[in-house]
Amino acid sequence: MATLPDLVELVRAPAALSVPGDVVAGAAAAGALDRRTPALAGASVLLYWAGMAANDWADRRLDAVERPERPIPSGRVSPGAAVxxxxxxxxxGLTVAAAAGGRRAAAVAVPLAAAVWGYDLRAKNTAAGPAVMAACRGLDVLLGASGGRLTRALPAALTVAAHTWTVTALSRREVTGTDPALPLGTLAGTAVVAASAATVARVPGRAAFRRRASTAPAPAGRRGRPATSGPDDAPASRWATLAALVPAGLAAWYAVGYGAAQARVVAEPSAGRVRAAVGAGITGLPALQGALTARGGARLLGLAVAAAAPLGRRLARKVSPT
Known part of the structure; x- marks a missing residue:
């Protein structure tokens, strides 16, 4: 009978630290951060663990040759128990999503679950594999946004999906190694992803407000002269600058950590280096999610989301995220 540590390894439980940030980033972008968000994040984690277990079940024969230490081929977890x-x-996961977010959340969770199973059972070893896995993560972001305006969360969803594409493309070479062209391509993609996350989102209506403010008559100062900006404007300006630095700083942290691992693959494209880069992409994702959350206006929450990155790296030394 499988033990709890065996099941933890099967579902790569610590890697789930990279999951709640999808939902939080989507909710922040859509203006839907509320009491439903933690429950939707929990539903996302359940679906992630389901995908990991289904992945090992689908790969059980291949793992018997390439990774015999995994729970199923080693005999610690039976195939029936895994599926x-x-x-x-x-x-x-579907039940929690529907209970927390109603029909709108269920309308996203159902295709998300279908995409997860579709990847594991059919798409993983095809050319469509990276795109399907990217769709899973993009839908995960939209699950968090289901209580608000989904269209506002599309940029965040596409950013996380693009990151996921790079990780999945690398993961297909974890056993055999690769040539420098692949990590060079994913490294370029990482740079684009980081730049996208670092850009402060435009809040609808803000531009119109500025136009109205610029055309409004200025209040008169002494002797009828227009009033000039006073010292009270300086703190607001400094706060705006600081607010822009949070997503930029977190995006840079993500880019340096994941990018350095990919650069090492370029220098030495061995299987071990590829696995390390995939692990860096998984455990570094919270930094990207934190940047997107801060980009959506929830800066302190973004910092909290990003804090999962170093914790995930420490836990990855005990339970492999790949």
């Missing part, structure tokens, strides 16, 4: 756990976690 049963995957199905149960999927049902639980």
């Amino acid at each position: 049963g756990l995957a199905a149960g976690l999927t049902a639980a």
Whole structure:
């Protein structure tokens, strides 16, 4: 009978630290951060664990050759237990999503679950694999946005999806190694992703407000002269600058950590270096999610989301995220 540590390894439990940030970033972008967000994040984690268990079940014969230490080929978890756990976690994730977010959340969670299973059972080893996995993460962001305006969360969803594409493309070479062209391409993609996350989102209506403010008559100062900017404007300006620095700083942190791992693959494209880069992409994702959350206006929450990155790296030394 499988033990709890075996099941933890099967679902890569610590890697789930990279999941709640999807929902939080989507909610922040859509203006939907509320009491439903933690429950939707929990549903996302359940679906993630389901996907990991289903992945190992689908790959059990391949893992028997390439990764015999994994829970199923080593005999610590039976194939039936793994697929049963995957199905149960999927049902639980869908139930929690529907209970927390109603029909709108369910309308995103159902295709998300379908994409997860579709990747594991069909798309993983095809050319469509990276795109399908990217769609899973993009839908995960939109799950968080389901209580608000989904269109506002599309840039965040596409950014996370693009990052996921790079990680998935690298993961396909974890056993065999690769040539420098692949990590060079994913490294360029990482630079674009980081630049996108660092850009402060434009809040609808702000430009119109500025136009109205600029055309409004200035209040008169002494002797009828227009009043000039006073010292009270300086703190507001400094705060705006600081607010812009938070997503930029977190995006830079993400880019340096994940980018350095990919640069090492360029220098030595061995299987071990590729696995390390994939791990860096998984454990570094909270920094990107934090940048997107801060970009959506929730700066302190963005810092909290990003704090999961170093914790994930420490836990990855005990349970592999790949």
